[in-house]
Amino acid sequence: MAIKRRDFLKLTGLTLLGTAASAAVGDLLTRGEVKAQEYTSPPEALKGKRWAMVIDVKKCKEGQKKGCGKKCIEVCHYLHNVPSIPDKKKEIKWIWEDKFEHAFPEQADEYLKEVFKDVPFLLLCNQCDDPPCVRVCPTQATFKREDGIVMMDFHRCIGCRFCMAACPFGARSFNWFDPRPYVKKVNPEYPTRMKGVVEKCMFCYERLAQGKIPACVEACPANALIFGDLADENSEVSKILKERIAIRRKAELGTHPSVFYLID
């Protein structure tokens, strides 16, 4: 069907008018917004390229013998309003303890098992360099920051739990119900989570921004936890890893965890 010259001109005119009108309306919508806004990171913030943690399991064992009372877990769970849910199937954990053969199932050699029989292994999100949870998240609610922290943006989490299926370390927990009744002592400086979102350890990103190291590292009386930048040759973690024998959980999967366990 051929278009008439007259109709063509009419349409052109209308289109022009529409474009002009939408521009005017757009201006109306953004009128009064303050333009001179800036965002920076605070000067005291700790900066790194790849944050990592080294856990000295022998020091941890000694500390527990002396009665540290698992301060790391207590402090972390208080600061981040992590609920204590008795039902194991629905519990929420950011940092927890398990046996050697559960933390390293593929290395459960019977003699090694004997060596590490009473040694506690503190487990937390491994902050992988190639995190499978990030790859599967459909909303980018979980993503990797430039400093290596695998972050959660709870605002965007839709609770699909793909990340939980992808994580080989069981580091993620799902809120099956409102967690607030299970938070006994609340930290008013930090939010809780709501029903239907996944949560995990985020290497205390909010403390790093204030120039503080992660709470568990600070709380450990035995200094069994060491935190630092793996990309920095002179950091404490880099130096320790050069000198001593460290293993990582399920390294064969190629997710490159940033949490190391000293076993010598």
Next chain:
Amino acid sequence: MYNAEKVIPFIIVLIVFFTIPMWLNFGRLEAIPQPELPKKEKKCIESKEYMRAYHMKLLDNWRKKAIRENQHVYVASDGKTHTISLQRTCMKCHTNKEKFCDKCHDFVITHPDCWDCHIAPEVAKKWQ
């Protein structure tokens, strides 16, 4: 127009019916929400007019910057710096969510879900 003598009065009745809330509250000042402002601070991080119109956009930008881009400080248009945090910055002055946030939000029947996770100061007080 057919049946104009019936149709027009009925249209008028309908218009009056649907605008009843407006007529009932006409000129009544107490219907306008009066959020309780902080007594200690005179000025919010931006002007009153700006905050009134754009606080939701500002908070959304705060979320994006702090969580997604690791920028935890906001430089206001007057050059002052503020830590980006709802619980540690906003609610330190606006110490009561019910007397501040809810006043207008209830009035315009909007239900932002901030408080499903963030803890309002009065809730934190009761919790301890």
